Amino acid sequence: MINKILKNTVFRDTILITIASLSSKFIGFVLLPVYTHALTPTQFGLGDLIFSISSLLVPLVSLSSFDAIFRYMLKDDNVIDKKSLVSSVTFISIVGSTLLFVIVSFINLNNINGLKIWLCISVVMGIFNSLLQAYTKGTRQNKYLASSGILGSIVTAISAVVTLKLFDLSLNGYFLTLCIGTFCSNFYLFFRTGITKELSYKYVNVTTLKKTLVYSMPLIPNAISWWITSDISRLFIYSLIGSFGNGMFAVASKIPSLLNMFFGIFNQAWQITAITKIDGDETGTEYLLSSIYRTMQFTFVMAGLLVILIPEIYQIIAPMTYFSSWKIVPPLLFGAIMSMVAGQMGTYFLTKEKTKIILITTIIGMILNMVLGYLLTLSLGLFGSAITSGISFLIVSVLRFILLIKMENRILKLNIPWIAVLLFVFSLFIVYSLDFSWILLIVYLFLVILYYIYIFKPLIFKKNNDKSL
Structure with a gap:
């Protein structure tokens, strides 16, 4: 009976995706004593605000194009060429990330001007993490998704001890810790899932770009509404x-x-x-x-x-x-x-x-x-x-x-x-x-x-x- 359940695709995928999504949340709670002892409430508040804003910018900067990868890679209907899809979404993500760095450099963010670079890096890491996770799910390689989640959590824990305890890098150490964890997770998925075989500038074309954006852009308002529902309070707290x-x-x-x-x-x-x-x-x-x-x-x-x-x-x-x-x-x-x-x-x-x-x-x-x-x-x-x-x-x-x-x-x-x-x-x-x-x-x-x-x-x-x- 147990073997039958474990062989069930839906059950297995649910478990693997759960491990991937919850490992980072769990390690975030476990590391809370490290963060709170290394950072003052003001520093921790700034860090939390930056990551909150970055979660809003991820679907905006990428035009939520990574959602198209999951949608079309999962279907075997040949509606869209898979290599063209992955390359086009990667192209959108690179262009969006480049524009983000340029635009943010000209914007005055008052008290968080010194943290603009971390905001941009966090957004870029988030975009490519979403892209790689969408590809992994779409190609039904969820075991790698779980592995990347565990790897990212372990690296985050080690980085937190090194940057915040050993070197006492304060807020910069906090950002460095989380970005290193995400980078390692992305690095693992990039080479383990075989996405490199799908990538080439030759596969990028206008037709695929249009089809991708027609699907993904209507999803942006939904992502924004979820952010407002869960994170808008942080902006009010910061301003008031x-x-x-x-x-x-x-x-x-x-x-x-x-x-x-x-x-x-x-x-x-x-x-x-x-x-x-x-x-x-x-x-x-x-x-x-x-x-x-x-x-x-x-x-x-x-x-x-x-x-x-x-x-x-x-x-x-x-x-x-x-x-x-x-x-x-x-x-x-x-x-x-x-x-x-x-x-x-x-x-x-x-x-x-x-x-x-x-x-x-x-x-x-x-x-x-x-x-x-x-x-x-x-x-x-x-x-x-x-x-x-x-x-x-x-x-x-x-x-x-x-x-x-x-x-x-x-x-x-x-x-x-x-x-x-x-x-x-x-x-x-x-x-x-x-x-x-x-x-x-x-x-x-x-x-x-x-x-x-x-x-x-x-x-x-x-x-x-x-x-x-």
Whole structure:
């Protein structure tokens, strides 16, 4: 049975892509103590801002052309010559990267003028990493994708120790660390995947360039909307509070990213089953709502546990200069949960091929994020920035549920796991009103155990009855 599962292409590819995508995120969290002890909040905030801006510029500078590689390499329909495609996308990437260096050199970036070179290098590294990953996925060489992710993470860890601990290169060492890691990952994919055989200026032609851009350019607004939804708060914090606030926010965001990381693993496997079931009879919708209920049931309890442990976790991952930022972690965790719920709701419309609804609700969430982000950061500071995403994703989730009911044209009920929510609220009361103690943690864990006994009570009694028979 296990061999059969492992031989399943979808399962195998999901595991390999997951390893590739999560290894870098995991090493980023593991290295957090190194970063925070080597950099002041102001320096870490500037570094985080530069990489945030670079993630926006990657699809803009490359015109998102790397998405065309994945799309057309995966199909064996000969719609477009593969060598011409890879060479043309590489040509677009080189031209875009060159223009970036020229344009940025003439732009005054105020306090980050000295970091312009790192911004450009980060964007170029990101573009070619996206290109090489798209080619690797498109040619179904996902085992190399996983290997490159692990290699990049190991090199990043070694580089961090050398540049930040041994040579104390401060912010330049931080940028150098991340760029070396990405470069090694790119270098490995460049020579391991065989893409070199596809590359030549002779294969670049106008027809392929046009076809590539017709496909890829409409994807740019989607990439921008995702950036606004997830990263616009960093610009507001930088402009209204300063890079010190950005550094505090960046560290606080790492803990919710753990929750998102583990959910991402689950969600890739869940979507395959969910899409099959939702596309079937009416019970598919009930399956979706039941899955959302169980997701909230689990994540609210786990988030509550993380909330209680936050002060202790901070003593491990960050020095005292960052310690006060733990107070914005709980609202960021709530935002992570609401993001999961909104994403699962979106699966329904994806299955029904109603992607327009996903687009509209995403745009609404994006606008809310921008307006609320500015107003709440202005009035409440970092805490206002932290609660913005939770409010935005909550509204998006409610809108999608209303539209789901309208499409189904029948009464549907989304159950809320109120006990799990109350446990999360109880954890907030503990950390905001009381000092941390192991007794309170034990009390919380005891309540969680009682809750899960209550949840699995039917299953437990069923097994006991079966044994008695």
